[in-house]
Amino acid sequence: MDLTTRLARFPREHLALTPTPLDELSRLSAELGPRVLLKRDDLTGLALGGDKPRKLEYELARARRDGADVVVTCGSMQSNHARLTTAAARRLGMDCTVVLSRDAYDEFQGNLLTVRLLGADVRVVDVADHWGLDTHVQAVCDELRAAGRRPHAVPISGTTPHSCLGYVRAGLELAAQLRERGERPDAVYLPFGTGGIFTAVTLALRDQGFPCPVIGISVNQDRDACQADYRHWWGELTALLEIGAPPPEVEIHDEFVGREYGDPTEACLDAILLLARTEGVLLDPVYSGKTFAGFLAHQAAGRWGAGHRVVVLHSGGVPALFAYHDALAEHLAKRG
Structure with missing residues (x-):
């Protein structure tokens, strides 16, 4: 039984506008070197969108x-x-x-x-x-x-076993978009909060034959805690779907959290400014900003260059920008 058929066994309400776009960030790509694709789950439609x-x-x-x-x-x-x-x-x-x-x-x-x-x-x-x-x-x-x-x-x-099904569906959607465009990404970057999205997308991409690294950027806890959450949700989700697959090795980074959850780090704020000024895309200061900060740090260190293709999930959260106006104003002044 394929994964789509397994998903169809569960009741679902229709709340999101899907499929969400998979946008090529051509101006950012020209500036950085690697080809960057943005999965736009900030555009799911309901009350300003998000994951x-x-x-x-x-x-x-x-x-x-x-x-x-x-x-x-x-x-x-x-x-x-x-x-x-x-x-x-x-x-x-x-x-x-x-x-x-x-x-x-x-x-x-x-x-x-x-x-x-x-x-x-x-x-x-x-x-x-x-x-x-x-x-x-x-x-x-x-x-x-x-x-x-x-x-x-x-x-x-x-995050529950059933809610994770939504991002199994999203992972299948992303895989279909990549196949349709003939894209084989070198990495997929995802935020890691409780681990539900990360685990579900990893399961779907591996099921669909995409072996590239799935890279989690933690927004709240250390790597060991994230790995434990990943293994927990993998067990819960595969049991729900009746799939006997062990969790694959994954890559999770905890160095972009800052002082605590929601801390608007300098790297996060720089990522927000970069995307806004190259692509007219607004990131948020808690999830997508830090996910992009992780990708940008890896690119700056030489991991990704010309010829690489990288997908980043935009999980939404843009309304929070307005509550962070003081930090943003200070950072704008600092950057001139």
């Missing part, structure tokens, strides 16, 4: 199957996931409660503004680590059940 609609197509199909009337999830103050989960819930006729961890980016801007516009019930909590909000989500679910509601909990970043 989450692909994941939520499968996760919220489960919520509707179970009769849920409210979705509960969590994230940082500028969470793309909170924005897009709220929008998806609204599209499907459900309410949404989001638990957000208080941080430095709590201005009524960017993703926080959109979450409010979409009508989420926003709960702000003080925690040491915003990746540890699950107990708060469960407490909200208990509260809602006591009030007669039917909540469906979605973990931070939306």
